[in-house]
Amino acid sequence: MIKLFDYELSGNCYKVRLMLSLLGLEHEIVPVNFIEGEHKSPLFLKLNPLGQVPVLIDDDLVIHDSQAILVYLARRYGCENWLPIKPESMGKVMQWLSITANEIQHGLATARLHFVFNLKIDLELAQQRADMILKVLDEHLQERNWLELDRPTIADVACYPYVKLAPEGGISLEAYPNVVAWIDRIKKLKGYVGIPVSVVTIPSPKSRGANL
Template identity: 40%
Template sequence: MTPIKLYRNPKSGHCHRVELMLALLDLPYETIDLDMANGAHKAPEYLKISPFGLVPAIDDGGYMMADSNAILVYLVQTYAKESKWMPKDPKQAAEVQRWLTVAADNIYSGPCAARLVKVFGVDLDHSAAVTKAHDLFKMMDTHLDGRNWLATETITIADVAGYSYIAHAPEGGVDLAPYPNVRAWLARVEAEPKFVSMATSPIPELA
């Protein structure tokens, strides 16, 4: 199998969730780090792969896709040997989709946004992002009480989509100490065979 090309920023949680999925599925892949500081993600040749100029994007033998959650769906429906990653049961599939929405909304505006401020210097309301992150983690800690995974009884793409920015929330100044169930869930993801970590950044004062 020809390696799947993953265009990325190595410190992006969106990119890491795709790399994590590739690793968990034991798929051959190569990473291509874009010099985003110098506009590589806006270059005409890259816009042919990712029309919005965003990372991550993949090139799988000529098939291009540039949305992290969509890439997760594509990878498991194309290559997964087990149906657990994206269940076919309508209720379970709906649970997975709900958490993909959380990843695109609550996680993005909470722990992701807080980290964008601290790691990348993006001009966002850090205090509001930290508040949203804690609101999310309180809900998740309750949700994970007595259960191992977010959507079903096994790991799914919901867990992969949620992991990266939550695991690295301290880099955005968000303390995970008050959330034992969330931390236990992160540890379960990290214990999965073939798990790969994301590049880390210095941890600022936590809130």
């Protein structure tokens, strides 16, 4: 059975849980205690030397990085709809995985770290970056339902979590109606599972290697 080493409040972990559910794949969740520094234990570092979740184990394969895991799951268990084979279509989908790992991570996800995990960051810069990418997303979604190809792909799964969690980073989605409508469409997908919403500030992880 597939195993997912997971931290419940991590948006990067959630996107993998969401993909597993959308594909209808049985899996076991293995919680990792970030607050106590379990992600930096020798045992965990054998799975991922970077000390980050998520980590997915499928038979003898160990793979980390949420974007890489989405690609693997889509290609191994999904149909071409989730990750098309044609170079032009694949390129359009993959560019959003890059945006997820850069603009979304350094904007929306980073702003959330301040409020939810009490980490010291440049909040103003993170929120500026967040507003920038939200404007790009809102304009991109003005005349389409999905990020690419007129259907949900791993591009949508990758970008969704930290956009949905924007209010936890002190960022309102009120000015981005197309983004809000896109969020609602994702929530209606067959197999959708909800994302935990933090209601309290979580103590900072013991090690700063967290990718939350």
